Amino acid sequence: MSLRDIARLAGVSVKTVSNVVNGYAHVSPETRAKVEKVLAELDYRPNLSARNLRRGRTGVIALALPELDAPYFAELSRFVIDAAAEHRWLVVIEQTDGDLDRERRVLDGVRDHRVDGVILTPFAIGAEELAARTDDTALVLLGERIHDGPADHVAIDNVRAARDVTEHLIGLGRTRIAALGAQDNSASGTAPLRLAGYRQALAEHGLPETVAKVERYHRAEGAAAMAGLLALDPRPDAVFCFNDLLALGAMRTILAAGLRVPEDVALAGLDDIEDGRYSTPTLTTVAPDKAELARIAVDLLRQRIDGRPGQPPREARAGYRLVPRESTLGR
Amino acid sequence: MSLRDIARLAGVSVKTVSNVVNGYAHVSPETRAKVEKVLAELDYRPNLSARNLRRGRTGVIALALPELDAPYFAELSRFVIDAAAEHRWLVVIEQTDGDLDRERRVLDGVRDHRVDGVILTPFAIGAEELAARTDDTALVLLGERIHDGPADHVAIDNVRAARDVTEHLIGLGRTRIAALGAQDNSASGTAPLRLAGYRQALAEHGLPETVAKVERYHRAEGAAAMAGLLALDPRPDAVFCFNDLLALGAMRTILAAGLRVPEDVALAGLDDIEDGRYSTPTLTTVAPDKAELARIAVDLLRQRIDGRPGQPPREARAGYRLVPRESTLGR
Structure with a gap:
């Protein structure tokens, strides 16, 4: 035929x-x-394998992210796989655990010529190293920003999203609003953007800041950092956690201490993972448009693979919306 | 060199x-x-791509599962990717959404000769169709069982695990123990195994059964089915949900109705996803050894890829343990 x-x-x-x-x-x-x-x-x-070989292509792209078992990344991966399927691409998933060496290996071509392009959510790797990359496999950065990085990049407006959440807490009359999720160990720059948005909103209303740091964005670290915030005197009356996992860990600590959410401490996260829609109380959050993030990342990669080398990197934005729920509004 | x-x-x-x-x-x-x-x-x-081609291999395997954004599958995928990396295999993830056509396409070689083998968690496809498969790509079934299926298979002992959970609830003095998660629409056979284990335990103690059905194992369906169970008179004093997502949905319904867990209704799940370790109350569950499941699946696939065709299918078991937490024990 x-x-x-x-x-x-x-x-x-x-x-x-x-x-x-x-x-x-x-x-x-x-x-x-x-x-x-x-x-x-x-x-x-x-026989796509043979045809792709003739074209110098494998028909496979890699999605490299810190950890597949963080719900945000699992949800995002679903959309990337769906978007890639429209180009008949298969998606290999590589987990870096946010480890610098593993991110380097992904960027450095240890993928052994088996993929046509890479969508990377970086954590540890910095702009300088990225700029010095010699491998010419097509690359798109997804979500985490590497400032002035020489690669296509798509994300939501993290500063504005963080400011929106903080404004929401201020609008509910909270005055001792803590931020949970600042980081010293990431080169990716998302935590500083969210911190900047939080600070902008507080500054506009003349409110003081309280910032709790964590190393990674996991439930366990949210739970531990929240214990530190509860020990403050006076303790915060609201906490903006830089992702939903941190917020769900923090919620556990507050409730286990016999305090109420939001009456004693209002809580908000960011990511809109499904867990937060079924927690008690349900979790106020920011919902990034994950389908749009994935679609744009795949489109940018397609253009990069098909395009001529040396084209300047592009910045793209996906939408988001604030989703107020019981953890700030009450029941 | x-x-x-x-x-x-x-x-x-x-x-x-x-x-x-x-x-x-x-x-x-x-x-x-x-x-x-x-x-x-x-x-x-x-250049693994060229070398693999000479060997008739791509160095890529597929992991096909219903949905990557269900935490159990995301956690399992992490371990499969890690185990595959030891063989220098990349792992392509294909999502079937438990859809019969998409499972057929995976089994039927529409992977376009781009993978050396497939690890499949089937949902809709039945034993007869599986036996009639003509594609000879190496195949291992993970988790869900297709009875008398002509493929290697690894899972935990679902009957015994379900019986252990039910015995745990009986041991706490509960007498109206419902099962939430029976299914009419899956050919995979896991729900019947868990139902059988539940029934064995009830029968041994002369207790009556109450069974709620769902189509899929999501939080939303657990929440809805739980509303039905709460409407019974008398309502159950304990519920064994066939996975943790159903249990977390059910927990939301119970708490939103102003009832207490476990005082009014004790709750147990199965999967040990991280969410259940941070819910309030924390969730009693069965923890399958996911690392062992993944390792065995990858080993079976390796042997199948390297072995001679026509070798009889093998059955393998991974371990599990019961993890009692606040949702049955109280705080």
């Missing part, structure tokens, strides 16, 4: 069939559906 | 260097470390 036969059956050109089979973008959804229907009826299975 | 040079520097045979570079299993950890140290010092980067 040749492409010509398939084109005849689908009533489209051979070129169009080729575009669909190769996963190229410039085919309308209707035409694509028509061709795929014929392909499915004919049980047509291209 | 040839394998011979590397062998000389590492003080091992050329064959051993070859075994390490190719990710074969029969090299001692110490010897492997010695060779990898030399490889790292020399910045030796084999």
